[in-house]
Amino acid sequence: MTDPMAGLHERGRETFAGLVDGGEARLDALFATVPALGELAVGTVYGHLHERPALDARTREAATLAAIVAAGMAGPPLSVHLRTGLAAGLAPAEVCEVVVQTAAFAGFPRAVSAADQLNRLFEGHGLPIPPPPSPREVVLAHLAAAEGEVAGVLAEFPRTEVQATGPGRVLVACFAAGDGEADDAVPGAVLHCAVDGADVTSTTVFRAR
Known part of the structure; x- marks a missing residue:
């Protein structure tokens, strides 16, 4: 019996690799201990959701970043989606504006935590701090x-x-x-x-x- 998730996983890996340099190796490292989770997460997010036509890639990544900040998920999710957001065409200032917007609805502590991580991520990407206007x-x-x-x-x-x-x-x-x-x-x-x-x-x- 064909596993439909396997096809989504492969398509998701291809999509992620097209957005992030060395993307497949990064996914392998992130999900090395729990590969089944990688299959589920990558297949769902990049094999299915990312291909839905109702939102363009920029808008979808902005919505994803807002959800990550709102959920307080500083760590790999924010790091990964900063990369894919920039690759999808978000400007650094737009990423920052997502954090500002989210603060009003999810609370300042979570937004401040995200901003703290963005300081390090921007530096690691060689992006100006603060970024130029959007x-x-x-x-x-x-x-x-x-x-x-x-x-x-x-x-x-x-x-x-x-x-x-x-x-x-x-x-x-x-x-x-x-x-x-x-x-x-x-x-x-x-x-x-x-x-x-x-x-x-x-x-x-x-x-x-």
């Missing part, structure tokens, strides 16, 4: 001081929806003021902003036809 923050500041073509687009389409799609990419959907909040409103323009650290390095404007 890409979304950088773009919002850029839009507030926009000039030239971008300023013209915002004057024409002043209502914006700003969404980071990766550690260095932010999309800004720009709507006419009269579009209201209708779900079927089509943006008059979309800005693709490339972000490096605290700077917007380029903005490409796409206009609706």
Whole structure:
């Protein structure tokens, strides 16, 4: 009889290895004593949940990090999902913001414990402490001081929806003021902003036809 979990486990290992350098060796070391737990955990999280289409990988990792902090799981879970969160496209500042958000609902002691571990994890990854602003923050500041073509687009389409799609990419959907909040409103323009650290390095404007 075929074991369905075995297939999920193999797929999960492949997914994890694609996110983390030396991922399979790390999993083998983590679950060396209890390999059956590794099969269950990796198969469930990376073989099944990670492949569900309702959430993109960034959002799923952010939700996972929030759950880890809320549960007080400082240790391997936070370390592992910092790696996979960064690999999925979360910016370091977004990871920190997850901790801040979680503190209000899960309590400050657990958030402080997570922040303490992040100090060491960031240092180990060679990440700046504190991290630069999140890409979304950088773009919002850029839009507030926009000039030239971008300023013209915002004057024409002043209502914006700003969404980071990766550690260095932010999309800004720009709507006419009269579009209201209708779900079927089509943006008059979309800005693709490339972000490096605290700077917007380029903005490409796409206009609706």
